[in-house]
Amino acid sequence: MSKSNYRLFFQALLIFIGTTTTIVSQIKQQEELPPNIVWITSEDNSKHYLQLFDENGVPTPNIESLAKQGLIFNRAFSNAPVCSVARSAIISGCYGPRIGAQFHRKITPVPMPDSLNMFPAYLRRVGYYTTNNSKEDYNIVKKEGVWDESSKKASWKNRNENQPFFHVFNIGVSHESSMHFSGEDMEASKTETDENSFAIQPNHPDTDLFRYTNALYRDKIREMDRQVGTVIDELRADGRLDDTFIFYFGDHGGVLPGSKGYLYETGLHVPMVVHIPKKYSHLANIPVGSTVNGFVSFIDLGPTVLHLAGIDVPNAMDGNSFLGRDIAFQEVDNRDETYSYADRFDEKNDMVRAVRKGKFKYIRNYQPFNYDGLMNNYRYKQLAYQEWQTLYENGELNKLQSAFFENRAPEMLFDIDTDPYETKNLANDPIYRDTVLDLRKKLNTWVKEMPDLSFYPEHYLIETAFENPVAFGREHKKEINKYIDLADLLLMKFDNVNNSLTKALKSSDPWERYWAIIVCSSFGHEAIGMEATIEEISTDDPELINRVRAAEFLGIVQKSDPSAVMTNALYASEKPSEALLILNSIVLMSSHNYNYNFNIQLDKIFKVVAEDSEVMRRLEFLKVL
Numbered sequence: 191m192s193k194s195n196y197r198l199f200f201q202a203l204l205i206f207i208g209t210t211t212t213i214v215s216q217i218k219q220q221e222e223l224p225p226n227i228v229w230i231t232s233e234d235n236s237k238h239y240l241q242l243f244d245e246n247g248v249p250t251p252n253i254e255s256l257a258k259q260g261l262i263f264n265r266a267f268s269n270a271p272v273c274s275v276a277r278s279a280i281i282s283g284c285y286g287p288r289i290g291a292q293f294h295r296k297i298t299p300v301p302m303p304d305s306l307n308m309f310p311a312y313l314r315r316v317g318y319y320t321t322n323n324s325k326e327d328y329n330i331v332k333k334e335g336v337w338d339e340s341s342k343k344a345s346w347k348n349r350n351e352n353q354p355f356f357h358v359f360n361i362g363v364s365h366e367s368s369m370h371f372s373g374e375d376m377e378a379s380k381t382e383t384d385e386n387s388f389a390i391q392p393n394h395p396d397t398d399l400f401r402y403t404n405a406l407y408r409d410k411i412r413e414m415d416r417q418v419g420t421v422i423d424e425l426r427a428d429g430r431l432d433d434t435f436i437f438y439f440g441d442h443g444g445v446l447p448g449s450k451g452y453l454y455e456t457g458l459h460v461p462m463v464v465h466i467p468k469k470y471s472h473l474a475n476i477p478v479g480s481t482v483n484g485f486v487s488f489i490d491l492g493p494t495v496l497h498l499a500g501i502d503v504p505n506a507m508d509g510n511s512f513l514g515r516d517i518a519f520q521e522v523d524n525r526d527e528t529y530s531y532a533d534r535f536d537e538k539n540d541m542v543r544a545v546r547k548g549k550f551k552y553i554r555n556y557q558p559f560n561y562d563g564l565m566n567n568y569r570y571k572q573l574a575y576q577e578w579q580t581l582y583e584n585g586e587l588n589k590l591q592s593a594f595f596e597n598r599a600p601e602m603l604f605d606i607d608t609d610p611y612e613t614k615n616l617a618n619d620p621i622y623r624d625t626v627l628d629l630r631k632k633l634n635t636w637v638k639e640m641p642d643l644s645f646y647p648e649h650y651l652i653e654t655a656f657e658n659p660v661a662f663g664r665e666h667k668k669e670i671n672k673y674i675d676l677a678d679l680l681l682m683k684f685d686n687v688n689n690s691l692t693k694a695l696k697s698s699d700p701w702e703r704y705w706a707i708i709v710c711s712s713f714g715h716e717a718i719g720m721e722a723t724i725e726e727i728s729t730d731d732p733e734l735i736n737r738v739r740a741a742e743f744l745g746i747v748q749k750s751d752p753s754a755v756m757t758n759a760l761y762a763s764e765k766p767s768e769a770l771l772i773l774n775s776i777v778l779m780s781s782h783n784y785n786y787n788f789n790i791q792l793d794k795i796f797k798v799v800a801e802d803s804e805v806m807r808r809l810e811f812l813k814v815l
Contacts, residue, residue, distance in 0.1 A: 235440030252419035271457030283507030290659030309492035
């Protein structure tokens, strides 16, 4: 054989071998059963209280055992700091403000966007046995076909032989309700955790009650870890550790005061560990035992599970997979952004958005006069909240500890590496001007591109948008972006936006007027020249909430008592969601910051409003019930 013919033969042989190898590989992939996947989710846990993630935390040996044959995710984040909103992001893979799932507790559930399904439905279609034990708590309508079983008895053990499974196990021992102890309980029971074994975070008062609350919460995390161990032992006894990915993560941040319900790291930054099964280690593509410093968010969890199962991730999901044979460790480790949102939590209304990029956290308070500590009944069942407020009202707190009960800045910037509890706002420091502008731009791009439906009041969305929130957002993107730009006038000097605000206050668009009033309230006394126009709105505006917002401005600048306007608007409202927004302003105006008096008569409130469970929380606090 000549050299040239030999070369051609050898090339043909290589092509044949390569093709054969590819075919054998494809057959092997087709014959290989997809992996089992288990989620162990603990309620109300931020990373700050687990020693694996923070030196101020307690040992969690069972969670740590998962990391020995797995991965530690140092920067895992919930997109929202409360249960139903966080879980809605998980189950849909979508940002709540884009799909209308951002309000906790839901008054009206929303449909899944477009043709998207809750992600376990895609697993079921390809033969997975899907089970949830047992919490759902979605703000989204659940169609048939999501779970084979969702109950306190649900287990992977009921599947068919050789059927892959996806199982969720929820642990509730560390839930916020576990901190609703009495003074008598505190006196009667000692904690497993030494009350002097940790540091109190700097914005909390260092009192006996706060130390006991911290210690008891850490006890609950120890118990949670023991329950994690029980699940691991069941999987081991069933022979499943070598073929099952096990994800452990908290469902959002912790429950010490100022955590759950707030866009601070203690409300969002969760612990996450993923056990990598030996049989499927090739699907991880990240060395076992690694610590991943890249950012992952709850919207990424569903896509990751689908990707591990070999299922194409729907384009309509906002999240991105962070595990899979074709996902490089370096690419995941380089991810450095996460976005978060807070709106109505139970009866308390606020609107806050945040982006964290690397070590910097940027928070945008759209209604900065709604101070963090505004009454939220369920939060204040905790004695530590009550003591914190009492100490503030008695003038016994320092500046850092008092901030929770005072107006916030519209923009806040924190260096998380040097200030993990977000106590030093750098937004006005000239050194960080470029960082503020960069993160402001990122946040604005995000809220505009969704677009963010919360630039309309919730009651308006319920009436006009919630049959198809995503379509509504697409159709009204131009208007929403206009409201975003209007809200951002607050970030400029008042003299430079005076004319724009005057024009917006006189707009025929009610939601331009709405945002213009909010901006004026945020400027406070700087906007006193708007008094006459806003006073007219308080009596004549067709929208009840605009009358209330106008009265709120007049109350903030102490030009007139807002109680009559607000009370009459409450009596006129026939919508619970609208009444909640009105009541939020009433509670603000009756707080220690303003001390206006309200005399609300229950028999003048429409029955459908007065009997709403969230409205009842406000009426109970206001001593109407």
